[in-house]
Amino acid sequence: MEHKNLNASKLIFKVDPTSNVDEEVNIAGWEIGEFKAYVTEHSYGDNTYSRFIFSIQLKRPMLSSFVKNVLPVIVITTISLLTFFISPQNFSQRIGLGVTTLMSATTFHLALLSGIPPIGYLTLADRMMLSIYTIFLYNLLVSVYIMKLVDTKKAEEAQKFNKKAAKILPILIIALLIIQLTI
Incomplete structure (x- = not known):
């Protein structure tokens, strides 16, 4: 906060050390964390102004965050991975399940994004959804x-490829988790 007309020679903000956030303040879906207030100076051309800065750290409660933001994605992804248990000959069901769950995940991602203001970096939700x-x-x-193999009458090869792909899947998931934890 700065005064529009009074530069630092006429007005200098001071922090009241007893200032704090009212204990009655409640923001639905968030926990109020640390409160900070400090004063700096900011220049606009030849004029310097006193600037009062205050911030409140907001955190999401862990359990409700998990239930609202992570659990649905886990369920959608698990449903998607059921395709590996569907016979390769039933490729239309496999493709249908994959596409439907992809659309569900995309819709869920858009709903997640609507709950936060636009920002210029990837959030944990964005990184999680990229992995998904x-x-x-x-x-x-x-x-x-597999559909291509079945169409060319290579059902046995399709079955083997499905088993191989299912074995590679945990490696892919672990690699994506490691990437998530290191970024």
Whole structure:
């Protein structure tokens, strides 16, 4: 906060050390954390102004965050991965399940994004959803390749490829988790 007309030679803000956030303040879905207030100076051309800055740290409660933001994605992804248990000969069900869950995940991602203001960096939710999209892409690529094998009457090869792809899946998931934890 700065005064529009009074520069630092006429007005200098001071922090009241007893200032704090009212204990009655409640923001639905958030926990109020640390409160900070400090004063700096900011220059606009030849004029310097006193600037009062205050911030309140907001945190989401862990359990409700997990239930609202992570659990639905886990359920959608698990449903998507059921395609590996569907016979390669039933490729239309495999593709249908993969596409439907991809659309569900995309819709869920958009709903997640609507709950936060626009920002210029990837949030944890964005990074998590990019990993989920990677898993869905893998799933759809496997299903399309299996469909191609079945169409060319190579059902046994399709079955073997499905088993191989299912074994690679945990490695892909672990790699994506490691990437998530290191970024």
